[in-house]
Amino acid sequence: MSLRDLQERYLPSLEAELQAVAQAPQQQHAELFGILRYHLGWVDSTLKPSPAESGKRVRPMLCLLACEGCGGDWQKALPAAAAVELLHNFSLIHDDIEDGDRTRRGRPTVWAVWGEARGINAGDAMFGLAHLALLRLRGRGVEDGKVLAALDLLIESELALTGGQHLDIGFEDRGDVTADDYLAMIEGKTAALVSCACKLGAVVAAANADRQARLASFGRHLGIAFQMRDDILGVWGDPEKTGKPSGADLARRKKSLLVLHGAENNSELRGLLAQDALSEEEIDTATRLLEQVGSRRYVEELEREHHTRALASLEKASLQGPAGEALKELAQGLLGRCR
Amino acid sequence: MSLRDLQERYLPSLEAELQAVAQAPQQQHAELFGILRYHLGWVDSTLKPSPAESGKRVRPMLCLLACEGCGGDWQKALPAAAAVELLHNFSLIHDDIEDGDRTRRGRPTVWAVWGEARGINAGDAMFGLAHLALLRLRGRGVEDGKVLAALDLLIESELALTGGQHLDIGFEDRGDVTADDYLAMIEGKTAALVSCACKLGAVVAAANADRQARLASFGRHLGIAFQMRDDILGVWGDPEKTGKPSGADLARRKKSLLVLHGAENNSELRGLLAQDALSEEEIDTATRLLEQVGSRRYVEELEREHHTRALASLEKASLQGPAGEALKELAQGLLGRCR
Numbered sequence: 001m002s003l004r005d006l007q008e009r010y011l012p013s014l015e016a017e018l019q020a021v022a023q024a025p026q027q028q029h030a031e032l033f034g035i036l037r038y039h040l041g042w043v044d045s046t047l048k049p050s051p052a053e054s055g056k057r058v059r060p061m062l063c064l065l066a067c068e069g070c071g072g073d074w075q076k077a078l079p080a081a082a083a084v085e086l087l088h089n090f091s092l093i094h095d096d097i098e099d100g101d102r103t104r105r106g107r108p109t110v111w112a113v114w115g116e117a118r119g120i121n122a123g124d125a126m127f128g129l130a131h132l133a134l135l136r137l138r139g140r141g142v143e144d145g146k147v148l149a150a151l152d153l154l155i156e157s158e159l160a161l162t163g164g165q166h167l168d169i170g171f172e173d174r175g176d177v178t179a180d181d182y183l184a185m186i187e188g189k190t191a192a193l194v195s196c197a198c199k200l201g202a203v204v205a206a207a208n209a210d211r212q213a214r215l216a217s218f219g220r221h222l223g224i225a226f227q228m229r230d231d232i233l234g235v236w237g238d239p240e241k242t243g244k245p246s247g248a249d250l251a252r253r254k255k256s257l258l259v260l261h262g263a264e265n266n267s268e269l270r271g272l273l274a275q276d277a278l279s280e281e282e283i284d285t286a287t288r289l290l291e292q293v294g295s296r297r298y299v300e301e302l303e304r305e306h307h308t309r310a311l312a313s314l315e316k317a318s319l320q321g322p323a324g325e326a327l328k329e330l331a332q333g334l335l336g337r338c339r
Numbered sequence: 340m341s342l343r344d345l346q347e348r349y350l351p352s353l354e355a356e357l358q359a360v361a362q363a364p365q366q367q368h369a370e371l372f373g374i375l376r377y378h379l380g381w382v383d384s385t386l387k388p389s390p391a392e393s394g395k396r397v398r399p400m401l402c403l404l405a406c407e408g409c410g411g412d413w414q415k416a417l418p419a420a421a422a423v424e425l426l427h428n429f430s431l432i433h434d435d436i437e438d439g440d441r442t443r444r445g446r447p448t449v450w451a452v453w454g455e456a457r458g459i460n461a462g463d464a465m466f467g468l469a470h471l472a473l474l475r476l477r478g479r480g481v482e483d484g485k486v487l488a489a490l491d492l493l494i495e496s497e498l499a500l501t502g503g504q505h506l507d508i509g510f511e512d513r514g515d516v517t518a519d520d521y522l523a524m525i526e527g528k529t530a531a532l533v534s535c536a537c538k539l540g541a542v543v544a545a546a547n548a549d550r551q552a553r554l555a556s557f558g559r560h561l562g563i564a565f566q567m568r569d570d571i572l573g574v575w576g577d578p579e580k581t582g583k584p585s586g587a588d589l590a591r592r593k594k595s596l597l598v599l600h601g602a603e604n605n606s607e608l609r610g611l612l613a614q615d616a617l618s619e620e621e622i623d624t625a626t627r628l629l630e631q632v633g634s635r636r637y638v639e640e641l642e643r644e645h646h647t648r649a650l651a652s653l654e655k656a657s658l659q660g661p662a663g664e665a666l667k668e669l670a671q672g673l674l675g676r677c678r
């Protein structure tokens with residue numbers, strides 16, 4: 001069974017699980033939950049059903065595959081997979097406000113439709129739902145101690161997430177951000193939740209501590225490699241595939257690892273990247289310099305290194321059957337994006 | 340032992356519990372946790388120790404008293420008391436952003452010092468810490484099933500909180516808010532967490548379901564009565580005691596129950612309250628009209644009704660010893676504020 005087959009098997013159940021959690025408990029909260037359902041891609045901004053792009057559900061897929069690959073019943077892990085996806089979406093709602101982004105997945109962001117106050121509050125509700133989702137593990141026959149262990153993991157990754165986000169916000173005002181600072185930031189902002197997703201699958205499958213640690217390590221390196229790829233695509237990505245104009249990260253003056261490395265190693269780049277805005281010509285110059293200075297190579301090497309480590313951890317976890325293979329396929333696909 | 344004696348016994352341990360939870364796990368997160376410690380009243384905005392007004396810690400006191408009054412060990416309930424206080428403080432950090440309030444407890448609010456983006460994110464971290472705090476129940480010998488029951492309660496009250504806050508935000512743009520809408524809003528925004536605090540104490544004490552329900556009901560009615568009192572104080576409160584100018588709620592055009600009742604029953608008031616701003620003279624007129632029209636009496640009667648119901652529920656919970664008495668004293672004190 002290929003990754004695609006497994007996706008076809010898992011995803012409808014995952015959507016059903018998410019739908020079951022994101023139901024307003026009372027009619028008076030219908031609008032708030034409508035906002036959450038909009039963000040999750042099920043309704044339009046008038047709250048009428050309208051399937052939109054809902055994101056790739058990568059994290060829950062990792063969780064379900066990890067569970068099955070450890071010999072567990074993937075259906076038992078649905079609450080954990082849903083929790084991870086809801087936590088990811090909570091962070092997107094708040095990030096969009098914090099970054100002032102008005103568009104996501106081709107639609108207006110929550111705050112762009114409903115304003116900042118409702119947007120902050122809707123993110124908080126999504127945060128609460130992530131925990132509610134996880135507690136549904138009890139209804140799947142997962143024993144209490146294991147549910148609490150899963151909650152420990154979720155909360156740990158939440159705190160890592162906010163820690164990483166705090167560093168990221170701080171980067172905007174700082175001229176002295178180093179590549180190491182950046183790596184510390186994405187450990188929290190990107191890697192922690194991907195790692196949590198994989199480990200949760202192992203926990204539900206009652207895998208031993210060694211396997212849990214291997215899968216956590218797989219997720220962590222995968223998350224870091226994924227972010228490196230994202231940074232490359234932010235400059236050299238095909239606009240048709242990424243949905244962003246090429247050079248988008250340079251135009252936004254985003255402090256990606258690429259940009260930080262470039263500025264550390266080349267004074268012309270440093271000057272360009274310190275400007276308030278860049279013309280198209282300057283974006284072209286910066287793009288060329290990033291290549292010449294070796295920044296692209298540096299980031300691609302790091303990506304490869306983490307990719308290799310991710311796959312080595314996965315190998316050592318010695319997963320079983322098609323789910324193990326599919327995890328590898330998923331990892332390869334994420335990292336081969338739009339090259 | 341009086342309420343005061345019990346406060347002197349509980350509060351230092353509660354602060355120690357809060358301090359233990361609000362510790363940065365790694366040095367790189369010291370600033371984020373510094374923001375949380377600032378909000379909790381332990382450090383100034385340069386993150387140097389500086390005891391400030393930390394709030395009254397009413398909710399955790401209710402939790403600890405409920406636990407001891409049910410024959411439980413109050414020290415076992417410290418993680419639950421801390422969780423409730425952290426959840427309350429999370430909501431304050433976000434409410435201040437959503438309402439644009441720049442001052443709280445005589446100091447600049449978190450977002451006024453660190454900006455909105457960091458403020459939203461710091462609130463998220465405080466939200467995560469509330470769960471982390473609750474999970475510490477395990478270290479106090481509370482069995483797993485009971486810890487999960489406590490988490491259920493916390494998450495339920497979180498969702499009620501965000502539901503109430505969503506309604507409250509909506510009131511600002513609406514001209515047709517009714518007294519019933521208002522009551523539904525404060526059920527979530529105020530009553531749910533007070534109710535949760537009381538019930539959590541009973542859960543940790545392993546009280547039977549009837550006692551748990553009585554204490555939840557006590558907290559709920561207390562929370563509603565408390566809010567009614569707050570509305571009265573927002574117009575007739577002594578500025579020396581409330582820290583706000585008299586008539587503050589009218590000047591801010593806050594849609595309190597008083598104002599909603601007044602506007603429903605008097606066209607002159609309706610006109611005044613629909614204005615974008617009120618002069619001091621108009622505030623005086625509105626204040627007088629609220630009294631004449633019977634709005635003050637209406638709210639005070641509702642307050643009395645919920646107060647009576649709160650005490651009746653407490654009575655039926657038949658708590659033991661000085662903690663039971665102290666709970667009654669605390670309730671009386673909250674409702675007798677600044678009359």
